[in-house]
Amino acid sequence: MESRERSFTRRELSNELRTMQYRFSRRAQRTDASLIRRMFNYAADVPDHVSLGVGIPPFEMPWYVTAGLTEALQTEASHINKYTLGKGLPPLNEAVAERLKRKGIVADPKKEILTTAGAAGGIFCTFMALIDEGDEVVIPSPAYANHIDVTVFAGGVPVTVPLMESQNYELDHTAIENAITEKTKAIVLCNPNNPTGTVYTEEALRTVGQIAKARNLILFEDNAYEFLTYGGKRHFSLASVPEYRDNVVAFFTSSKEHAMTGLRVGWVVANEEVVEKAFGVQDLNYICPPSISQYAALAALTGPQDHVEEFRQEFERRRDVMCRRLDEMPEFFRYVKPDGAYYVFPRLSEDVLERRSPKGKAQQRFGEIQGKFQTADTAVALDLLYGAGVVAIPGIAFGPEGKGHLRFSFAAEEDDIHMAFDRMGSYWRRAA
């Protein structure tokens, strides 16, 4: 014992001056704080900022969700605090199956639906289960950054294909097909698309479905904003088409529809084999989605659904408010009116892009940001934050095709939308 202690001491001496050196995994080294999160962190520098950055419904939960959860805390007191062991609380998965039926999707609540910690949890678990080192994943871009980042984290190679502004960001199946190689494993569709607000047509989706089927590819379908469509547009899911069904891994969530982003409840809808593997990953990861949130989601799905249409109408109204403000500033913005989600993705005019060199703190922040994010739109966003107190997300955060754009969210109070545009207008006009 004594000799062993001495041997430790010798070793310790040789390491005396060495502080702990962390060697993170390659996957973690590839993972940076997202540009979106960086912008939120920087916003803390500007106390009176107004934010069009965040993608969170600004509402409270519907009253009956709070009431249902409050009641369940009493009546289900001996269950509500415990792990849920299956693929979700059984009545919740059944309610989801019922809800999906109305979209034409038939799914066995025991085998083809997995309740997850938000759509994000489902995306992470299925990507980790399906994407291997070197697998290529075709992602129409501008894209939800998470799809790109999780692909990279899983060891895959994101292959972005442009959604063309001139085509109203509609899916370009020729571009998708041309991007497919022997290494392609999957195609990712976000519908309605974050950040462009595009609602893909059934025809365009079916063509991509054919491609996926013909090439034996997974079709990840992120439907996080599915209830948020405007101007009579309708959301369509390829999970409702039997012949593409085995290719589709569809993600749904109650985050937006029931204003419960923080509760972390979503669903993977897929072939039994995929659900089983994702279930295994989830078990290793966070064991199960939060039990109390599943009770809240059950109350949400089985309660009156009036607020869903109310939310939708309210977002449509705020979209129109934001579009009117954009229309008043053609010297700064050009944009495609979004048909869905709660984002608009205007291109900045050359004038703005060329003249907005960030100064002071904004310049310092610009220097801190990783190489690929050091674009003119990032410079503009930082200048806007520190110069005008407005938070917007640089387009580059959504893939290389987002360069030169900003993402504005109209999941903001109407007053804040007006204040943000007032500030931008006067800031840029003053500087002109």
Added chain:
Amino acid sequence: MESRERSFTRRELSNELRTMQYRFSRRAQRTDASLIRRMFNYAADVPDHVSLGVGIPPFEMPWYVTAGLTEALQTEASHINKYTLGKGLPPLNEAVAERLKRKGIVADPKKEILTTAGAAGGIFCTFMALIDEGDEVVIPSPAYANHIDVTVFAGGVPVTVPLMESQNYELDHTAIENAITEKTKAIVLCNPNNPTGTVYTEEALRTVGQIAKARNLILFEDNAYEFLTYGGKRHFSLASVPEYRDNVVAFFTSSKEHAMTGLRVGWVVANEEVVEKAFGVQDLNYICPPSISQYAALAALTGPQDHVEEFRQEFERRRDVMCRRLDEMPEFFRYVKPDGAYYVFPRLSEDVLERRSPKGKAQQRFGEIQGKFQTADTAVALDLLYGAGVVAIPGIAFGPEGKGHLRFSFAAEEDDIHMAFDRMGSYWRRAA
């Protein structure tokens, strides 16, 4: 357009008979449903089973947690449903820092504490951030299976070193040191240990701390059961020792202490650099731990703590009940009395191990189970389930050193403990 459609049709024809072939990632192929989860699934075959399998406190949440959450649903209605953007709800991280102080651990709530979706979420995010393909991870075994499985999922190589029954499963620092190679990245300690219930001595822990420091290794310290120690034993964390602090990545949870396993709240306590990387992984994974659960955890940590000691005493009493029952059956069991957690890990007698060939459904299930889990203890566990209606977890589920054992949980109602032992006794004696 037409010609393209024809080309799809040709391709489709060539694929007409092909059904979707899933190729899962290597990491997912390495991941099987855990033997624990399998046992729970099989238990559904036996409607009147009594379970000593599960590791969930059989209590309701303390009244003030339910009351605090119910109140927060009203008073915090505009926040409680939304993502938490930082490393946890700020007052929660501060309450955790206060709580840790009482254990001698000083941690900055903004930088050195990350609130996660249970300890499991924290383990997953930090292992994924730190363990790379080929990294060796030394794990004293019998071990919590999750530590082995997440290591494998991350691409690492678990190197189990035996905890010797003859040494009361105390840490064997010589064995740990001998297992270290150039490829070793980390050592995992579960304290109190699941499944053996061992509470490691401060001396043994400090020796392992020295090894980790001398070799520049991460020391993952899973403290999920830290408040559950018996017979005057005390839990010690190496995170309280400044010189080992940078090596230690410590996991804590409110799951057991406040009977809220299903709520998914835990904490990583580590150096700022590690916390930052784990935070990035968590953001990609499930975005944030559930907001409402964080409010519940805040109520739990800031409320009266009387129930913690009540829970502890109740578990100690149930441990004693279970040990008495084991003492009455020396022909079947030999065991080390656990000083912590809520598990006992008896070795089965040769007589039981040799004579328990599973029959009928048990035999079929035994055939379904993966090669490495096809051990005599698994055979005994399946025979017990289908023959006597008792759920216990085969020792092999906790690493190769668990062979020949069963894990019984005394996080069960006292009546169930008695019923399970009555059934085992009469089943085996009848068969004798």
